Amino acid sequence: MRKIHFDACPECDALLNLASPAIGEKAHCPCCGYLLQRPRKQSIERTFALSIAGFILIIPANLMPLVGIKILGNSNDGTLWSGVIMLVQENMWAVAILVFLSSILFPLLNIILSLLISAHLYFNRPNHYLALWMRCLQHLEEWAMLEVYMLGIIVACVKLSSIADLKFGFGLYAFIALLIISVMLASSLDRYLFWQRIGQARNEQS
Amino acid sequence: MKIKATALAQGLIRCHDCGLLTKISNSSDICSLCGGRLHARMPHSLQRTAAFLLSGYALYVPANIFPIMTVTQLGKGEPHTIIGGIIALIESDMIPIAMLVLVASILVPLLKLVGITLLLLCVHYHWQVNARLLTLMYRVIAFVGRWSMLDIFMISILVALVDLGGVAQIIAGSAATAFASVVLLTMLAAKNFDPRLLWDYQR
Numbered sequence: 546m547r548k549i550h551f552d553a554c555p556e557c558d559a560l561l562n563l564a565s566p567a568i569g570e571k572a573h574c575p576c577c578g579y580l581l582q583r584p585r586k587q588s589i590e591r592t593f594a595l596s597i598a599g600f601i602l603i604i605p606a607n608l609m610p611l612v613g614i615k616i617l618g619n620s621n622d623g624t625l626w627s628g629v630i631m632l633v634q635e636n637m638w639a640v641a642i643l644v645f646l647s648s649i650l651f652p653l654l655n656i657i658l659s660l661l662i663s664a665h666l667y668f669n670r671p672n673h674y675l676a677l678w679m680r681c682l683q684h685l686e687e688w689a690m691l692e693v694y695m696l697g698i699i700v701a702c703v704k705l706s707s708i709a710d711l712k713f714g715f716g717l718y719a720f721i722a723l724l725i726i727s728v729m730l731a732s733s734l735d736r737y738l739f740w741q742r743i744g745q746a747r748n749e750q751s
Numbered sequence: 752m753k754i755k756a757t758a759l760a761q762g763l764i765r766c767h768d769c770g771l772l773t774k775i776s777n778s779s780d781i782c783s784l785c786g787g788r789l790h791a792r793m794p795h796s797l798q799r800t801a802a803f804l805l806s807g808y809a810l811y812v813p814a815n816i817f818p819i820m821t822v823t824q825l826g827k828g829e830p831h832t833i834i835g836g837i838i839a840l841i842e843s844d845m846i847p848i849a850m851l852v853l854v855a856s857i858l859v860p861l862l863k864l865v866g867i868t869l870l871l872l873c874v875h876y877h878w879q880v881n882a883r884l885l886t887l888m889y890r891v892i893a894f895v896g897r898w899s900m901l902d903i904f905m906i907s908i909l910v911a912l913v914d915l916g917g918v919a920q921i922i923a924g925s926a927a928t929a930f931a932s933v934v935l936l937t938m939l940a941a942k943n944f945d946p947r948l949l950w951d952y953q954r
Contacts, residue, residue: 551772553758553765556886558947560756560763577886577950612912619915628907631914637923640931644907647900676785680768687938690897690904696851697904703848704840704905705912708824708919740769744784 554579581737588735589742593667595730596660602723603653609716612702614709624716625649651689652727658682659730662739671746679739686731691724757950759791767793793945797871803940804867810929810936811860817926820906824919832926833857833902856902856930859895863937866892870944877952889946896938903931 552563554574564572564582572582585591610622625648632641658678665672698720702711758765763772769785780789818830831839833856840849866888873880906923913921 551758551763552770553763553772555765555767555770556890556946557882557950558757558759558765559950560758560761577883577946579886612908614912616913616915616919619918621912621914623908623911627911628904631910632907632923635910635923637927639928640903640907640923643900643931643935644903648904648907676769680785680787683768687897687942690900693898693900694904696855696898696901698908700848700852700901701905701908701912703845704909707843709913737770740771740784743769744771747784 552581554581583735584738585733585735588733588738589663589666591733592659592730593663595726595733596656596663599656599723599726599730600660602719602726603656605719606716606723607649609719610714611698611717611720613712613714614705615712616709622714625720647688647690648694651685652691652723655682655685655689655727656730658685659734663734666739666742666746669746671750675743675746679743683736689727691720691727695721695724757947764789764791792947792951793943796943796945796948797874799943800867800940801871803936803943804864804871807860807864807933807936807940810932811864814860814926814929814933815857817929818924819902819926819930820909820924821922822913822919823922826917830924833930852902855898859899860930860933860937863892863896863899863941867937867940867944870949874948874952879953880949882949882953885949886946889941889944889949893941896934896941899934899937900931903927903934 550563552561553559554561554577556579557574557577559574559576561574561581566572566582566584568584568586570584571580573579574581607625610624613620613622629641629645629649632638632644658681662675662678662682665675698717705711758772762775764775765772766782766785766787766789768787769782771782771784773782773789775791781787782789815833817832819833819836821828821830823829833852837849837853837857840846840852870885870889870892872878873885906921906927909921910923913919
């Protein structure tokens with residue numbers, strides 16, 4: 546396969562010379578300003594490490610209570626799942642599914658896929674599914690909304706603070722840690738490098 | 752402003768998923784690196800975006816009219832609309848949070864709907880515009896879309912927490928489904944819009 550030394554901007558289709566920015570530099574499209582490349586230090590190693598950490602944190606963040614309330618002696622705890630379950634019980638299926646996907650399933654898949662891809666690249670084990678996983682990961686990324694959920698927790702707590710006593714559970718701390726990990730994960734994953742490595746792995750295989 | 756050379760004019764297609772440049776050929780439309788389907792421009796971009804957008808407009812009305820949740824305290828039920836919830840926050844002197852909810856659940860969906868309409872009109876009528884500025888607007892729209900889910904997540908938390916039988920209970924209302932659909936539809940509309948079309952008709 547002949548190597549093409551050009552690149553095109555995905556948002557304005559300008560044909561560009563392939564840039565090779567150093568670590569810490571950014572390459573922007575001169576026409577529309579799109580961020581083309583942003584190489585990160587030890588991208589594969591960091592993605593691997595962060596996705597392991599995220600995978601561990603996702604368990605307490607899902608299962609342990611995030612916030613508890615107490616009104617007139619009656620108390621109740623809320624986890625990530627209890628909101629979904631309550632919505633299903635109230636027959637709000639569409640909302641329940643949307644909340645389940647964007648706060649539980651997609652963040653989980655995001656971390657599992659990052660873990661699989663970075664592990665295979667780190668241990669240099671080419672795999673037939675790498676390209677498929679990477680494509681899935683790219684499409685899932687914007688639908689995992691942990692940071693929006695965090696803001697939802699804050700607004701809900703502010704609303705409740707006047708009528709109830711609130712206490713924060715261990716799940717909330719795990720959730721905040723998971724949120725930080727997933728933001729770091731998104732910024733450490735250098736798509737350009739990952740696709741390059743997947744391409745190399747494929748060429749070595751064939 | 753016009754781009755000197757586009758990839759399409761040079762007979763090249765950039766893969767939407769992995770970014771590999773491939774020569775346009777009749778024999779194959781599958782990317783050799785990632786296996787995705789190659790398109791020079793997103794297929795039926797305008798039609799799909801317009802379809803999602805119109806559904807979004809239609810659902811924006813019930814999302815704001817109907818109650819998004821019903822708060823029952825000591826047997827007394829009280830339905831809240833989105834605007835009602837914001838007014839309640841202002842009345843209890845929580846102005847910053849009220850502003851946050853106002854921006855996330857009323858202004859952002861509305862500006863997204865109007866913004867995507869503007870993008871569609873520009874492409875459809877081949878208006879001569881500042882494509883760089885509109886691309887920037889597209890990026891902002893695509894970025895802020897997810898933050899409108901704030902209200903839906905807040906309701907999911909409130910519903911789970913405030914479930915104390917007769918003392919206090921919060922039940923999600925019909926507007927929650929409509930509002931969630933608006934957020935989903937506008938996100939899909941933004942995702943299906945191809946910003947490269949903005950640059951194609953600039954002379």
